[in-house]
């Protein structure tokens with residue numbers, strides 16, 4: 001097999017220098033967000049950093065005064081040490097303050113980081129909920145979402161780094177002022193020592209980001225393999241089908257490629273980093289020799305030597321740190337770009353949603369020559385669907401697997417828009433209504449409903465979450481879906497945690513989960529009910545019970561049932577038979593049986609099976 005990863009890096013889009021610097025424009029907006037997260041913590045952190053920035057030069061200065069005082073007192077006959085002890089006392093005080101301030105910085109950064117992380121995670125969740133399904137299924141978009149989501153800790157790191165950078169800048173400024181005051185020539189050596197490591201840092205972090213970004217899709221696959229390889233939901237099949245080696249091999253192959261590329265880069269970075277560091281040390285010793293020479297020739301004092309060598313040493317370190325932090329900042333700023341681009345995705349509807357949603361349906365829905373293919377796929381799934389669903393009508397969708405039944409409901413629910421043709425509600429194109437209001441019109445249970453690992457009560461209330469505390473409503477809904485039978489057997493009843501993920505959780509059987517999920521559809525008195533294979537996991541008796549209740553409750557209510565069970569389907573007012581994305585037949589059970597086409601064939605086949 002080709003070494004997919006190694007080959008693919010060069011093929012992947014690389015981010016250039018300009019790209020990484022341009023991402024810095026997001027920094028001010030980032031700080032605005034942090035500022036809004038917690039103003040007092042932000043101010044506290046900024047204040048502490050300002051103190052921390054000017055402390056080094058003051059401490060070095062006091063050190064110089066102490067040395068000069070010692071030299072002076074050693075030369076006089078009757079030494080007066082009182083001033084010396086005062087200076088030592090001041091230095092001690094400054095060291096204590098320095099320690100206190102650095103702890104305060106860690107504390108405020110930690111708290112601010114946590115608060116910001118919560119805020120940005122919430123923003124991502126809220127934004128995701130507003131985004132079209134078609135975008136969420138687009139892999140390029142999904143990668144962006146993943147980068148925005150997984151880089152939360154990176155953004156918190158960016159915050160500390162960026163604030164630290166400002167601190168370093170002030171610190172460097174004060175130290176340089178000190179150097180210039182005594183020995184301006186030392187600046188030249190300083191600049192020389194710093195340039196190589198700066199270039200080194202920028203170049204490598206650029207490569208690192210390119211690698212990480214180019215590999216988003218593969219990392220997503222790795223995460224998925226890691227998930228299915230060690231997960232209680234997949235354990236049964238993995239054991240039974242002996243899939244461990246298959247999954248582990250796939251994981252290892254993919255991660256080895258990434259590891260190799262990363263290793264190559266890390267080794268190069270360390271080796272060159274070492275060489276450039278030696279250059280830095282060399283320039284420090286150059287400066288040191290120069291200063292010693294100046295002391296010996298009597299140009300500067302011993303105290304000034306301590307100050308200058310200390311300041312030079314600190315400066316080279318600070319500058320190196322400044323540049324490496326700077327590259328880390330440009331690197332994280334690129335992730336910031338992903339985050340803001342995600343948050344800024346326009347969710348403006350393509351068509352003005354200018355129509356008022358009718359309180360109740362007057363005429364019904366009409367599909368007019370609806371065609372549709374999923375985004376990113378060339379296959380047309382619905383090929384010119386036209387039919388009417390009158391108000392109060394119970395319609396059943398029937399057809400073989402993949403015929404397009406669920407897709408039809410997804411269009412009705414406006415998860416996707418038809419490629420051509422349109423759907424009308426009381427004669428108005430449904431995309432003219434406010435989407436959230438329109439979707440609120442429906443009570444739905446999906447075929448692939450989600451099993452929320454929440455309590456039973458919450459699982460049901462999800463159908464209309466603002467009614468979470470309305471016990472009566474929850475109980476009514478669970479009676480209709482037969483979920484009450486399941487809940488009465490749970491140790492903690494409605495408060496029972498469901499699923500296995502959390503402590504004291506109790507898992508349910510497929511049919512039991514389905515009853516709980518079905519109750520969601522009953523939570524609101526929706527205008528339209530859609531049940532997509534709601535009873536596939538139920539036993540025959542439960543299915544019949546559930547449907548009797550459904551029929552009674554939805555008398556004169558507009559509803560759609562998708563089912564493969566004809567005992568259920570035949571109870572609908574009319575049945576729409578889909579074949580390969582087209583409407584094959586539409587009529588009552590009796591009409592279709594007499595029609596002697598696909599429906600009557602499938603019905604007879606199933607009826608025989610039950611004999």
Ligand SMILES: Nc1ncnc2c1ncn2[C@@H]1O[C@H](COP(=O)(O)OP(=O)(O)OP(=O)(O)O)[C@@H](O)[C@H]1O
Pocket residue numbers: 137374377381399400401402403404405406407408447
């Ligand atoms: N998100 C998607 N992206 C691309 N293709 C999809 C997507 N969802 C469904 N399809 C394709 O659309 C076709 C119709 O699927 P749909 O789920 O509507 O069928 P269905 O009639 O409900 O089938 P079933 O009885 O198996 O539930 C299938 O060929 C399926 O592969």
